[in-house]
Structures are given as structure tokens and as C-alpha cells.
Amino acid sequence: MRLTVVGCSGSGPGPKSPASCYLVEHDGFRLLLDLGNGSFGALLGLADPDTVDALFLTHLHADHCLDVAPFVVWHRYSGRSSGRRVPLFAPEGADARLALAYDGDGATLTDVFDFVVVTPGRFEIGPFAVETARTDHPVECHAVRLTAGGRSLVYTGDTGPCSRVVDLARGADVLLAEAAHPPGPDLPKGLHLTGREAGEHAAAAGVGRLLLTHVPAWVDEIGQLFAASAVFSETELVRPGATYEI
Numbered sequence: 001m002r003l004t005v006v007g008c009s010g011s012g013p014g015p016k017s018p019a020s021c022y023l024v025e026h027d028g029f030r031l032l033l034d035l036g037n038g039s040f041g042a043l044l045g046l047a048d049p050d051t052v053d054a055l056f057l058t059h060l061h062a063d064h065c066l067d068v069a070p071f072v073v074w075h076r077y078s079g080r081s082s083g084r085r086v087p088l089f090a091p092e093g094a095d096a097r098l099a100l101a102y103d104g105d106g107a108t109l110t111d112v113f114d115f116v117v118v119t120p121g122r123f124e125i126g127p128f129a130v131e132t133a134r135t136d137h138p139v140e141c142h143a144v145r146l147t148a149g150g151r152s153l154v155y156t157g158d159t160g161p162c163s164r165v166v167d168l169a170r171g172a173d174v175l176l177a178e179a180a181h182p183p184g185p186d187l188p189k190g191l192h193l194t195g196r197e198a199g200e201h202a203a204a205a206g207v208g209r210l211l212l213t214h215v216p217a218w219v220d221e222i223g224q225l226f227a228a229s230a231v232f233s234e235t236e237l238v239r240p241g242a243t244y245e246i
């Protein structure tokens, strides 16, 4: 399985990276996890959008889904789309919400997507065995575990500290975890992880490696890395365009 970071800036695009988007490939199948603000442009530099076989949106916050709009524009108007509809896995209501994000009249996007409602559980996307778990976040958000070829990747989406995410990540080869909150005494609950909490989740789950992501542009990313590394040594910060063999 190969993971390519298309965008990793937390909570919105930053000066060095678009918002959340990850390309996961196995056996010629291409799955996008999230499609946040600015990520479609970076995707164009990494992959032909027509080769994206499926989309999985963890949740419907803008920094994880808004570049569905240029994805639709590309499929409708570039003249390069094969016209094959793309399965789009997302929480309930994504069809209406994304249609309104695209156009004020809310006209359906079903010419481009086959919408599939995600609930916590197990299913398959192409060659990937998929397991999802509800995270601790103000809107419905699903962390996702992908297994293929005997290897596994878990992506937290957005979450506050959450035992369900630890359970989902148990024994995974790679945990791609958000670390949006800087350390502090009065952090809002049920929203994001600190760097240290991301490290604690990796340690509790016994994963092989922790990839830190979703650090906002206004948070010190090296501080997040140090805080996570203090509790889980096999930790690194992801970079846009970086590729990881899992």
C-alpha cells in the first residue's frame, strides 16, 4: 500500500500545503481520503483525476471536503473525464451538503458521484478492507482503517481523545493522526488531539509508526512533533507530496 500526502495543513489551507487530502494506492486502485480546501490543485500535480477510483470523506468540515467542487468541475467540463461515476463514501447528508457547496440551487452531483453513506462498521472499497469508527468531534466524523496486502493504515480524521480510535488503530502498521491542538490548559473538549495525545494514541494502540498531520498554519509543528515523539519515538511529521510505502 502506498500513501501520498496531497495536503496536510490542519483546519484550512496553509502557506506550504493545502488542507487534508491523502492518496492511498494498492494494486492499481486509487482511493482519496478527504478532499479539503486547495487539495484538488495539488492532486493535479500528482495524479490524473480520472484515475481516482473512489473518495472517502471522514466528515463534512470545509477543510476535509470543499474541493469536491473543483473535482466536479473537472469531471463535467475538462473534456478529460471518462464519465465513469466515482463512489463517494461520506457521512449521511453529504449529497445535499456538497451539492449546496457546489451551487446555490443545490442541484444533484449524482452525474459524477455514487454517494455511499458511511456508518461505523466494516465494508470494502476496491482492494481495501475498510473499518470505520466514530471519532469525538463536533460533527459526525469517521476514522478509517484500510487493510490490503497484509498491511494496514489508520487515519484519524479529526478527533479529540477517543478510545474508539485507539481500538480501531490497534496493531496497525501506520497511524496517520491529526495533531491540531497546541499544548494548553483550556483546550476545548471533543475537537482535536495535541501532539502528545497523538503520541499517546499511537502508543496505546501499539502501532508501528506514527505520521503526524493536520497541524494548523498557526501552530508550531516542530513543537507538535517533539511532544508526540516524547511518548512515541517512531513519529514523523508528514509533508505535502511525500510518499510512504506501508
Ligand SMILES: [Zn+2]
Residues within 6 Å of the ligand: 010, 011, 012, 061, 063, 064, 158, 214
Ligand atoms: Zn480538520
Ligand SMILES: [Zn+2]
Residues within 6 Å of the ligand: 059, 061, 137, 158
Ligand atoms: Zn473537523
